[in-house]
Amino acid sequence: MKKLYFIFLTPLFLYSQNLEELVNLSIQNKLVDSSIQNLDSIKDEYRSVKSGYLPSLDVGAGHSITDNETASLAKNSSKAYASLNYVLYDGGKKSDIYDSYESTIKSADESVLALKNEIALNVINYYYDYLSNISKKEAKIKEIEQLDSQLQRLSRFLDAGTTTEDEVQKIISRLENAKVVLQEIELNMQTIVHNLEYITGQEVNIQSGSSISEFKSDNEKDLRFDLKSIEFDLQTKLANSRSEKSAYLPTITLDNTYTYYDNNYEGNYSNDLEHQNILSANLKWNLFSFGKTKYKYESKYKEYLSEKSKFEYEKNKADTDLKLALKAYDISKLKIKSAEANVKAADATFDVIKSKYENGLIDNVAFLESLSEKSDALSQLKTSQNELEIKKANIIYHSGKKLQEYIK
Secondary structure (H helix, E strand, O other): OHHHHHHHHHHHHHHEEOHHHHHHHHOOOHHHHHHHHHHHHHHHHHHHHHHHOOOEEEEEEEEEEOOOOOOOOOOEEEEEEEEEEEEEEOOOHHHHHHHHHHHHHHHHHHHHHHHHHHHHHHHHHHHHHHHHHHHHHHHHHHHHHHHHHHHHHHHHHHHHOOOOHHHHHHHHHHHHHHHHHHHHHHHHHHHHHHHHHHHHOOOOEEOOOOOEOOOOOOOOOOOOHHHHHHHHHHHHHHHHHHHHHHHHOOEEEEEEEEEEEEEEOOOOOOOOOOEEEEEEEEEEOOOOOOOHHHHHHHHHHHHHHHHHHHHHHHHHHHHHHHHHHHHHHHHHHHHHHHHHHHHHHHHHHHHHHHHHHHOOOOOHHHHHHHHHHHHHHHHHHHHHHHHHHHHHHHHHHHOOOOHHHHEO
16 A cells, blocks of 8 residues: 555655746746757857958969960969968958947857746746635635535525525526536646746646745846847947947958979970069058948947937836835735635634534534635735736846746
8 A cells, every 4th residue: 555655645745846846847947948058159259250350361272274375374383382372461440340349249148047047937926826725725625615505405495485596596696606616716827837848848747845045235237138238239229339330440450471383385485474473462442432430330339229229228227126116025915914804703703603503503504604714815825925926027127037947
């Protein structure tokens, strides 16, 4: 018997996840993986761009045959060459491009963190909504039991002629409505589980007992990760606008080409040149482009101004969201106090009703009704407590902290 008990309990134990485990699974899902791959792609592209500013070495060779030999063109000729090229100065464009990529990488990195924190917040909401639905389900089952008992009682009264049909139908209507609500609660629970399975990519069996650490008001607050990402995007666009201004300045390059010649003359010509090395410094300066550089710079700078306005708007909105989250948290604490008072009142009433019921002074309908009210009060208390955990998570999220670090 003990072996069978262990066998049946083991799968539940293995597949149960608390909040911390659910969050850890969620922030490793395919969506996060996609964002990380995008970040790695930008890093690789940056390495490619940096390599393009290093000295480049090209080699080549060729062979030609002509039927009209001259002093400068042998009947059969071959050559091989090696060419080294390096950009000495490009008006500061290289530095601006580097700044642009570095800001883009930082922005993408913050986007990954923002996505993880957003997913964690969603999982926290699902987790505590599920726990609240459990308590609502228990209370609704108690209500159905009470209504069913009351229906049986009224049916007996109807048979005895001491009540009317409409009173019975009212109870039937309330009973059927309670059953529908119970099914809706169960559907909500199934929906939450399916959503969590979709996010985590695994089978989910929610385990209660987790909580969120309280974020102290005197703790230092940071920008949210999504706002940090926008802030780095702002730097990227500013660097892009600066890089367009580099077209006003000259470009200086250094070239060195070594060539080896092998010329075979059939006539009375001599091969005076066997190899040659040419070192050159080149300057290129676009002095006039009909406003092309000006308009490209202004376009990029306006993109920067647009992003700056967006950042300021989102930052102000985030400040408001944090204030509202703090206010909602205070209200949730008041709701718990109110729910605790309701539980005490329901407990006191139930104790009196239970005593009367045990002494035969009242029937089971009154007893079940009092029990249902007590269950409702406990359900409301648990729901309020779960809502408080969600409100704590909202404060942590809007304070720019990693939610994962506050789950216990």
